[in-house]
Amino acid sequence: MIKYGLILSLLFFPLFMTGCTGYHQDIDQLAIVSAMGVDKAANGQYRVSFQVINSSQIASTKTGGGGGKSVPVVVYTDTGKTLIEAIRKASQQVTKRLYFSHQQGVIIEEKVARAGLKDVFDILERNIQQRLQLNVLIARRGTAEDILKVLIPTEMLPGSRVGEALKTSSRVLGETLESNVRDVVHGLTDDGIEPAISGIELIGKDEQGQSMSNLQESRPVAYTRINGIALFRDGKLQKWMEGNTARGAVTLLDRLKNTVVNINCGDKKDALAIEITHARTKLGADMNKGKPVLTVQMAFLGNVYEADCPIQLNDQETIDRLQHRLEREMKREVLSAVKTAQKEKCDIFGFGETLHRSQPQRWKTIRNRWNPIFSKAEVRVRAKAIIDHAGLRFDPFWSSK
């Protein structure tokens, strides 16, 4: 019996050694793409850029310690009427076959997004090398190509940084969204919901950012920044949301992981910072006498992170007051996000989808004119916040004496 068990378990191992039959390629013959960018070229065609990992460089710096001599990534660009045409044409420049399975992000230029995402998204879900979890970003300032060309001192692979940066900023700041291909396709195809995608912008002198000298500055002359959330309607970019409004949108989408909210402390404006560690949002939609009513229910759990004013934090009454203020502040942000979306007739939050799910029959009668209906809908927001601790101190030193 033990013998058979051993034989069986031995048979199990070859499963991990199958390699990539059918691609006829070993790993050293593949140009591994870490990120892809889509721009609009002057002649109306698409300009597709790939950031390809310079594998020899990565290997040598890893073992040698210290920075290498040549750049860690190479960016190739070519144009075509379809994306795949551009990709295949780029093979005239790349010596190896482009391999997309390890891509970390795809950046789409704002111009392309304004013209319509539907034109460029099919290949991202149809091709077997693409994955649904691939991050999507919109290039706000600068072209996607320029953003891909920027080298960043702390990161070996700027392309994978795109994904990481998005993740980090979404999880500690809460003003950006980790949208992946699946989310965007969902927004493009489903009734009653539109896509929302975060933006990435290039700051500084992009010419210098492309060379190794950018890696030798402690303050890089060029860098990228994840910023803002783009609203879409029918797959076309309409408007950007930023700052607190963007955070309101993230809250509404129930994607808020962690953030810090400033509230007033007595007369001192924005002197108290509350860290929200848990957030939960539920959306509802109902028709009341032919008029839609959108409801939002939110719950937050937070703690006092910074208090720059004299305040009695060891008193539950004070805490109650702070909770109220936090609720008010979050309501304000959420309302501002809904108002912006309503003004642009972009239901990125999926209120329509909620209505579709709860009242499928009624939805059928209004689905075609949902966007205008949504823009005129009444919004009711309810929030409940709990602040459960204040870090290592109760009262701040302001309160002593």
Next chain:
Amino acid sequence: MRQHVTEKVQSYQLFSLVVFFELGTTIVLGNGIHQARQDAWLANLLGVGVGLLLFLVYARLYLRYPALSLTGSLQKICGKPVGWILGLVYVEYFLYLAARDLKDFTRLLQVGYFPLMPIAVTASFMLLIVIYVLTKGLEGLAGTSFVFFIFFSVMFCTTDVLILLFGEVKPEQLQPVLENGWRPVFQTVFPLMLTFPYGEMIAFTMMLPFCRNQPRKNVKTALWGILVSGLVLTVTVILDIVVSGVDISARSSFPYLITISQVEVGTFLQRLDVVTILVLIMGGFFKIGVFLHAAVVGAADLFGVHNPRKFLLPFATVVLVTFLTMAESLMEHIQIGLQIVPKYVHLPLQLGIPLLLLIVDGVKSRTKKQRSAGENFS
């Protein structure tokens, strides 16, 4: 119509063979999502019920003549010439189904994994393995199925748990329930789901007589197999919907692949896509195996050949040629499979003839009884 030698097939082996046969390629195709959308799980549940009822028809036939396979009982009930010709039709039907499954299997493999590998190569390798196992008879096929069944159960449960724990599961995607009423659900079950995969159980009428000499127990085992596979299909369809969403699943050539590929446990356990391929290979293997075996045994019975193995190689060649010539593209293949075959091939052969057989048999035995009763009185 000769008496068969029973092979040593245990009930648990029969059970696993039935489960694999039913799951087959169906599990990766996301059964019914395209037609019933978010209600596909309801359609699947309904489908199992109908499938069980359908199998009771075959079981009734089998219990009437426990020693005879379908080709045998056909001749017994309809008489030699008609029954023999119908038997031949069934043999060809099984061969056609084997070729269809081979096509399902290789085409998906090509689209998903081996874009540059000629499909004839993949298909030939598959057939070679099937032939090898079938030289060991039903015993070999059923025995293999049990070994794989253990492997499959562990793998299926683990990946499903991983999907639930680490995938982005949105249960609200199952709503609204019955958006367009029961109609689309019924239309999915009948004729599509009734015939594929449940009606294909008719191939087992060629095997049950060879199993152990406990007809009632065999039927019970097969029924359990159908039930379990139906539940597995339902669970899979639900996972497809809550993880990938209805729209993406409905437009995918194999939704299960998309669902599984979304499992990401940290940065180290990713790309479990290979699970899909293993499920596909196992399912395809047993499906082709069962159909080829049914055809071979049927032919041996019809032509009075003692050793059915003689038919293996020529029949496998026929399957390969059919496979290569049957459809130009995956779309044509699927279109034929969804629109033409269920109505004009599956329904008469899976439902029509067996029901007719039961009726004729009932009438015959009643008149016989009446005649013998009348004789007693006179």
